[in-house]
Amino acid sequence: MTIKLTYPPKSKMRSGRRFLLSILRWPFIAAAIACPIVNLAVGGPAWSIIALLSLYAVWTMVLSTDLVEYNRTSQTIKTVVFICVLLTLIDVLLAPGWAAFVVPLVYFGGIILSTVLFFTNFEKQKHNILPLILFLFFGILGSAVALSIWHEHDFWPYIVTGSTSLLCLVVIIISMGQDFLRELKRRFHVK
Amino acid sequence: MEKINIAFYEFLESLSDGEREVIQHFFSEFDINFAVSKAERRRFRQDFERAIVALCERGVPLSEALERLSLKNLGGFYARPSIMWFPLDDAAKIYPISMEHDRQQMFRLSVYLKEDVVPEILQMALTFAIKRFPAFATTLKKGFFWHYLDAVKKRFAVEEECTAPLGAIKVSMSGSGSFRLLYYGNRISAEFFHVLTDGTGGMVFLKVVVAEYLRLLGVVPSDRGDLWDIDETPTLDEFENTFPKVERAKSGSGFVDRRALQMNGRLSRRRPCRIIHFRMNSAQLREAAKRHGGTVTAYLLTEMFFACSAATDELSGEINIQVPVNMRKFYPSKTVRNFSMYCGVRIPIDKVISKDEIVKEVTEQLKVKADEPAMQEMITAAVRLVSSLRYIPLVIKQPIAKFVYGFLSEKSYTTTLSNLGVVTMPEELSRHIERMDFCLGPMAVNRLACAAVTFGDTTMFSISKMTADPSFEEKMLSLLESEGIEAEVEGSEYYDH
Numbered sequence: 001m002t003i004k005l006t007y008p009p010k011s012k013m014r015s016g017r018r019f020l021l022s023i024l025r026w027p028f029i030a031a032a033i034a035c036p037i038v039n040l041a042v043g044g045p046a047w048s049i050i051a052l053l054s055l056y057a058v059w060t061m062v063l064s065t066d067l068v069e070y071n072r073t074s075q076t077i078k079t080v081v082f083i084c085v086l087l088t089l090i091d092v093l094l095a096p097g098w099a100a101f102v103v104p105l106v107y108f109g110g111i112i113l114s115t116v117l118f119f120t121n122f123e124k125q126k127h128n129i130l131p132l133i134l135f136l137f138f139g140i141l142g143s144a145v146a147l148s149i150w151h152e153h154d155f156w157p158y159i160v161t162g163s164t165s166l167l168c169l170v171v172i173i174i175s176m177g178q179d180f181l182r183e184l185k186r187r188f189h190v191k
Numbered sequence: 192m193e194k195i196n197i198a199f200y201e202f203l204e205s206l207s208d209g210e211r212e213v214i215q216h217f218f219s220e221f222d223i224n225f226a227v228s229k230a231e232r233r234r235f236r237q238d239f240e241r242a243i244v245a246l247c248e249r250g251v252p253l254s255e256a257l258e259r260l261s262l263k264n265l266g267g268f269y270a271r272p273s274i275m276w277f278p279l280d281d282a283a284k285i286y287p288i289s290m291e292h293d294r295q296q297m298f299r300l301s302v303y304l305k306e307d308v309v310p311e312i313l314q315m316a317l318t319f320a321i322k323r324f325p326a327f328a329t330t331l332k333k334g335f336f337w338h339y340l341d342a343v344k345k346r347f348a349v350e351e352e353c354t355a356p357l358g359a360i361k362v363s364m365s366g367s368g369s370f371r372l373l374y375y376g377n378r379i380s381a382e383f384f385h386v387l388t389d390g391t392g393g394m395v396f397l398k399v400v401v402a403e404y405l406r407l408l409g410v411v412p413s414d415r416g417d418l419w420d421i422d423e424t425p426t427l428d429e430f431e432n433t434f435p436k437v438e439r440a441k442s443g444s445g446f447v448d449r450r451a452l453q454m455n456g457r458l459s460r461r462r463p464c465r466i467i468h469f470r471m472n473s474a475q476l477r478e479a480a481k482r483h484g485g486t487v488t489a490y491l492l493t494e495m496f497f498a499c500s501a502a503t504d505e506l507s508g509e510i511n512i513q514v515p516v517n518m519r520k521f522y523p524s525k526t527v528r529n530f531s532m533y534c535g536v537r538i539p540i541d542k543v544i545s546k547d548e549i550v551k552e553v554t555e556q557l558k559v560k561a562d563e564p565a566m567q568e569m570i571t572a573a574v575r576l577v578s579s580l581r582y583i584p585l586v587i588k589q590p591i592a593k594f595v596y597g598f599l600s601e602k603s604y605t606t607t608l609s610n611l612g613v614v615t616m617p618e619e620l621s622r623h624i625e626r627m628d629f630c631l632g633p634m635a636v637n638r639l640a641c642a643a644v645t646f647g648d649t650t651m652f653s654i655s656k657m658t659a660d661p662s663f664e665e666k667m668l669s670l671l672e673s674e675g676i677e678a679e680v681e682g683s684e685y686y687d688h
Contacts, residue, residue: 001665007466007683008353008375018293018460067290068333070363123228124365127341130333182274186341187334190581191278191432 021063031055050089057082071124072117074131080110081135100150104143104157108164111139115168119175126176130187136172139165199240202247210253214243217257224262225269227344234346235269238314242407245311251409259407260315266422268322273342277326279386280432281577282529286386287331287338287362288589289596294462295359296385297632298609298642300397301378303625308374309408314349316404317372321347323421324396326430326528327387331362331369335584340369340387349374355686356466357632357655360384372400377625379404385529390611390629390642391517392527395419398616405620412617426525433524434574440564443572448535448603451511454502454638456660459687462633463640463655467664467682469671470626473613473650479674485550488514488610489557491643491652492536493549494670499605500543501666502638511537513604514561518570521563532569534560535604601636611644621647631655639663652678659685 032055039048060066061078084103091099114132118125143162147155173180203211218236225232239260246256279287286296321328328347329340343366352375362369362384369384381397388396399419402412412418480490492512499510515533524530536556543549559565580588611629615621628651631640638658644651654664664680671678 001661001668001680003467003683004679004681005684006376006378006468006681007356010684010686011354021292022460064292065363067292067363068287068331068338069365071365127330127332128365130335186276186332186339188336189278189334189339190336 017063024063028055028059045093047094049093050086053082053086053089057086069128069131071128072121073114073125073128076114076117077110077131077135080107080114084110100146101157104146104161107139107142108157108161111136111161111164111168115172118172122175126179126183129172129176129180129183132172133169133184133187136165136169140169196237196240198244199237202244206253213253213257217262220262223270224265224267226272227269227346231346235318238311238318238346241311242315245309246407249309249408255409259409264319264421266322268328269344271344273344275325275342276332277329277340277342277430277528278432279338279340280526280528280530281434281573282389282531283386284337284577285592285596286384287333288585288592290359293359294633294635295362297357297359297382298385298390298393299357299380299382299630299632300390300393300644301380301628301630302397302401303627304377304379304401305623305625307377308379308404310349310351310374312407313372313374313379313400313404316400316407317347317349320396320400320403320421323399323419323423323425324527325425327368327370327396329369329387330366331384331386333585336581337585338386343368347372351375352378352380355461355463356380356683357382357463357630370396385632388527389517389529389531390515390609391519391531392529394611394614395527398614401624402616402620405623410619410623412619414617416615416617418617418620429525430528431524431526432528433518433522433526433530434570434577436524437518437522437567437570437574439574440567440571442568443570443575444568446569446572446576448511449509450602451535451537451605452499452503452505452508452540453602453605453636454499454658454660454663455504456502456638456658456662458636458638458657459659461687462657463630464659464687465656465683465685466630467654467656467680468628469652469654469668469678469680471650471652471671471676471678473645473648475676476650479671479676482674483547483550485554486557487643487645487650488608489550489553491610491641492553492557492608493546494667495606495608495641496538496543496549496553497546497670498663498667500540502660502662503540505540507539507541509537509539510543511535511604513607514557515607515609516561516566518566521566532566532573533607534565534569536560601634604637606637607631607634607640607642609640609642611642613645616646625649626651628653633657659687 032052035048035051084106087103088099118132140162143158146158225235242260243256247253330343332339332341345366347368349372352373361367369387371382373380379401381393383393402418403421476487480487483490495512496510513533513535515531518530518532536553538552609631614627626649627644627646629642629644630653631642634640634657640655642653668678
């Protein structure tokens, strides 16, 4: 069958991401299978859980990124959340005793960073606010829960994180005014 | 960019003082029409400058060019910040959930003009026409429960087609659109992510853009017919989710189906890896359909059953061809959002023997499965499903829906035939249009998808291929030719590396 060509010729360039994914998929899968097997074989603490989560973090943040709303706010928050979860797991599984103090401080750093990034590109980022709202909300909630559980320990990191989250949320609400309500309405719609 | 500015300044220098003053006056109100960033405003201005030069180079007097490009055509669209948003319609909700990096539910509509496209004028046509389609001037966003479309006021750029068609649209960045408008030689193509619209809605949009393009070139129809007027104010019913408005059937069904045969051939990495069009005389096609006692759709489906049989080594099992059904014919609606459902025409492969019998069987199945009661049941099922999932956070819904839709749903059919039917344009505009085509986008499991559209006396039957195996199209062509239908074959190279 002879086809009259009416489309542009194929370009020599490969799709970079597709090529990278096709190559890296197999080492990732191999590592994901090998880690738990080796862990079970040699025994000891469940370090493979940390390895698996780290692999997932690299996969989702570098290789197979978000398909909707890939922006500075969402990516910063995603990174901070992964770091906090990994730190917590390291504490629980490998070296206990410090995460309850360190994690809220990392979270606090994430709040400051994401709020600064939000306000330095306000007009654009105000349409990308959902991850930040959830991040601040969980900052307040998490701090309140932690304070009620560990009130006899060193609790200032939670006070700092919780109050900063609340402050940032208030500042964002004031800055956005009506837009904040509009944004909430569309972000939480069920239509 | 520099080159373009130089061209405009050279053009200015060639004008008289009076004409320069006219241009200065034209741009005096420019800034207040664009409440966008400085860089974006500069790009808009350059579009206008390029269009003025392009029109004048075609011999249009300056005053006439400025009149055609009048800022009034913007209708204040870019002068206001964006506050609108649109929930996804019930059919569209699955698309962002099930998409992948290199695979989106896409389709493409093209208009072939009798002359090469003037890109500068096409850009202005899009800039002027987009205001009539506020749901298209949007960016996809992620809500807590569902995705939605957020209005965005930006310059939607036309692009020269330089890569394989129907590639995924990058919808992840802030403000990125869900459609692209392309040109290549004499062809204007609109590629849509299905989240925005269906074939009917997409065609309304493309017709408006082409009409606006031709208006800018001086072709004005005396009677617009069903062509939308870009100066009219958009109304809610044009962008509504019409599914919930359909009266519910007593029971909802139609989504789950048995597995169907798949054609053979290794799936390509790049999908679709090739586009093939059969350019046919619509009268010959109608005549062949009439000879066998069916409609054009039934006849094409019949030939497809034979071609599918030739493209698989299986000797038993059922071939199931999915046929999208436009709901507007049962429930009149002006919406340009998705408002179509589908049915499956299913025939065992060992029964694909006599053409006349297959036409009869297909016609009967279409009569039952593509009729209002069946469609009403399917809509009811869709609306119920969406309603039952509405309070489940997206983060939970997404992985489940992705698996179910991407893996299971396509396995229940062999291929698809979407026939948009006869598309018309006002007489004066038709004189400048050669033909149209319609292509479906990538599939996960199916080896190909077919679409057809008729404009004037030309029917374009398009095959979007997901495999290099040429069995289907070769058989299809020989079947059509054996019926006396002359088909010119056009298309793309094989794009997979």
